[in-house]
Structures are given as structure tokens and as C-alpha cells.
Amino acid sequence: APRTVLISGCSSGIGLELAVQLAHDHRQRYRVVATMRDLGKKGTLETAAGEALGQTLTVAQLDVCSEESVAQCLSCIQGGEVDVLVNNAGVGLVGPLEGLSLAAMQNVLDTNFFGAVRLVRAVLPGMKRRRKGHIVVISSVMGLQGVVFNEIYAASKFALEGFFESLAVQLLQFNIFITLVEPGPVATDFEGKLLEQVSTTEFPDTDPDTLHYFRDIYLPASRELFRSVGQSPQDVAQVIVKVIGSARPPLRRQTNDRYTPLAALKAVDPSGSLYVRTTHCLLFRWTRLLNLGLRCLACGCLRFRIWPR
Template identity: 40%
Template sequence: MQRESVAIVTGSSTGNGFETSLLLAKNGFFTYATMRNLNKSTRIKEIAKNENLPLEVLELDVTNDKSVANTIDIIGNRHQRIDVLVNNAGYEHHGAVEELSMDEIRAQFETNFFGAVRVMKAVLPIMRKQRSGTIVNVSSIGGLIGVPLNSAYVGSKFALEGFSESMKYELEGFGIKVILIEPGAVKTNYLDNAKQAQKAMNPDSPYAEFSKKMSAGVKERFKEASSSSPNQVAEVILSAIKSEKPNTRYLVGNDAIAIKERRKNSSDSELEVWIKESLLEQKGF
């Protein structure tokens, strides 16, 4: 009998993590749909039960050392192996750098960057011993280009990109693959869950006008047909995991493809003009 592959997905309560957990389970992975708040697990458990899927929900808060260690220990002890980790948990904290507090910027990195690092460090000894494994880090097209009023988020995703790209070298000898997923706009709860710099709430903020324009531009991009569904993200993740020789990076969505193409074919100043036109003047990508 073929051995069952074990997958862990972080941030599975909604959106990309929710769909990825279900898709992996439907494709035969014993999937741990982890989330920080188990009260949000009803729906995914219900689907798994109705469809008889190999899926279990466990608590995991990527910002908490104990929570990560406990959950990875439970999974490691049960299966003696971990084949796939999808580092998906994340959020966006908008705001001008001047108005973001150091705590707000740290919290952004604590989840999007250090959170992913924490879970990778917990699974790596297991993957190294078994001499195989796939780590999928959900980055963003914002991991490749700067976005107005989004320095904290973009910074956290650039960090994840550089970290992942560098790790590959030390891990390939142990049969461990590292993959980056770079979605454009995806219709999830992401925009609703995005945070704003506390100081930006002040109507006298010197960035208020700029912020209003930007926020309208971003909302439009999410409405556009070019934005993706979380199922598309999940499908790209699954096919990357199944690939014998995966690429380092996978874009998701026509907007992400258009942006990367621009990046490749433009000077920095040309790209800046295009980003301003696309987002602030709402011309689209």
C-alpha cells in the first residue's frame, strides 16, 4: 500500500488556506487544516465529514512559539513524517510609514514573515530526516513590486521571497523543495481583514487624500475580472506540489502576470508611473 502524504496548511479558516486544505485532502493528502481560532472550524469540518475527506483541524497561531511547537509535535508524533507545509497565514496592514507604529510594523512581520519562518523551522528537522518535503510559501505579487501605502506588507513579502530563494540551496541536498506562490488580487476576506495604521484614522492625516485615492484604486482592482478566486490559488499550489521539478515561483491571476511582465520590461521609473496610473488614477493593470 502506498504511504499517505501528510500536509499542513496554516491560516485555513478562510480564503486561500481554506480552499487549499480542502483541495489537498480531496487529492489524497492527509491534511491538517490549521487555524488560530478553532471557533472558525465548523464549516471546513462539516465539508470534510460530508465528503469523507482525510482532513483534521488543529490549532496553530503562527506568531506563537508554543502553539507552533505543540501542533507540529502532535503531527510529527502521529505520522513520523510531514510531506508538505503550506505557509499561508497572513494579512495586510496599510498605512504610510510615518503613521504606522513600530508595533504595527513588527506585528505585520511577525505574522507574514516570522510566522512562516517559525513553522518552517519546526518542520525542517522532520523533512530533513526523511530526506524529502515541499514547503510552499504564499507570497504575493507585492513580494516583487512596491505598492503605495503598503510598505509594511510589501516589506514582509519581499523578506519571505529572499528567505525562500536563499533556503533552497541548503535544502535541495536533503530533497526538500521550496516554492513561492505569488497571487495578484484574490477574492477572499483579505481586504475586509486588512488593518489600517491607527494614526491614519485621524481625518487631519497629511496622507488622508492619498489614502482615499489608493483605497478606491485597490477596491476597483479586486472587483475586476482579472482578480482570481481562492480555488485558483489552491489549484496552483496543488499542481506545484505535485510537480517533480517545480518552479521557484508561481504567479496566480492575469493581474499578477501583467504586473510581472511590466516589471521585466520597464525601468524603475517607468514602473512607478505605471503603478501610479493603475492604482491612483484607476486605469487598471
């Protein structure tokens, strides 16, 4: 029988791509419940789903920040059984800490971390009863390493990593697997929404030096990173499809080879200094070269040393 896959955040990006790829599986192994907070945005997904709509893919409403919405969504699934849960819904937040509101920070944790916790608590009893299941979590390389001006977002992804690594131990007893997928930059609406947010935020209470580091050094470097090593949502979804199809899914799966050396810096030096100093150098020294017009030379250098192909 086809496995029921519930995915959160399918109105755009990785969630949308994943839903469509699974629904088009040529062996028809999946029945996809593609969920989104606002059903008014279902048009793009429905068009991309094509003939799969109403067959191997159905669309449902789900706000991961509402327990009521989670319960309502699960009650509409045939038999209430979810075989594969994909926690994909997420929001970003960048900027100097001093200039961000606590409410904005709490919203990131409530969506990215507690959103996944709400869904897991709802599907786990059924999975445990059936002694099978797979929980996939779209984490990030920022779940493995801190990134400047992304403190809260990274904290939300670190929280997911700790939570699910802990849970994975218990769930092996129930034949339930957990996979944390850790993409680097992905060309979705995600970055656009963040940049829009940043351009309309004043960042009060932030000193001029910090604002300069953020606006003139971090933001151009971040755009360059998305341009040079960014993956497409299709490529990331393909990796997730493989993970879902595997008999013994791994606990962690990075999607971008160019990030492996950066992640390895932490393993090589448990004191953490190597990672912090290297990323500091990358941002505050090497990007100065970018600003001097040595863009190609600097880019080549950056890729050669940190993201060798």
C-alpha cells in the same frame, strides 16, 4: 503512502479552500492537517470538508506567532512527519506610514515572515533526515513589487521571497523543494478585514494631502482592482494543488496572468524607474478618469494595457 500536508491559517480563505481540495483528492494522495489559531472558528472548514473530516482531513490548533504552539502542533502529528508544509497564515496592513503604529507593523512581520520561519525551522530537521519535502509559501505579487500604502505588507512578502530563495539553494542538496506562490488580489475576508481596519483608524500625524491620496484615490482604485481582476480562493487553491502534485515544483508560481506584464516591468528596466513611473501613472492619472465617470473607458484601457487577457 499518503503525504502529510500541514497548512497554517485554515479557518478562512485560501487556506480553507486548499485544505478541502487536497482532502478531496480523488486519488487520496494527501493526509491534511488543517490548522488554525482559533479552533472556535473551525465550523466552516468542517462543513466544507464533509466526509473527509476525520479521514483525510484533521483540524489542529496552531498560532504561527507562538513557538510553543508550533511545537505542540507538530508533536500531535503521527510520527511528527510533515511532507508538505504550506505557510499560508497572513495578515495585511494598509495606510499612510506616518499614521500606523510600530506595534501593528511588527505584528505583520511577526505573522507573515517569522510565522513561516518558525514553522520551517520546526519541520526542516525531519525533512532533511528523510531527504524529501516540499515547502509552499503563500507570498503575493507584493513579494515581487512594491505597492503604494502597502509598504509593510510588501516588506513582509519581500522578506519571504529573499529568505526562501536563499534557502532553496541549500535545500536542493536534500531533495527538498520550495515554492513561492504569488497571487494578485483574491476575494477572501482579507480585503474586508483591511477595509474595516482602515475605517476605524484615525491615522494621526498624517498630513491632509497624504490622507486624501489614501482615502480618495488609493482606496477606490484598490476596490476596483479587486472587483475587476480579483480571483476566487478556489482558483488560487487549484493552482497550489497542482504545484503540490508536481514532481519538480517551481520556485515561483504566479496565479494571475493579468499581473505578468506588471511584474515584467521590473525585469525590462533594472533601474526600477519604469515600474515606479507606470504604477504612479496608473494610480494618480488614470484613476482620475475613473472619478470623472469614464469608468468603462478607463477600465478597458487599464486592462488592455496592463492586464491583457
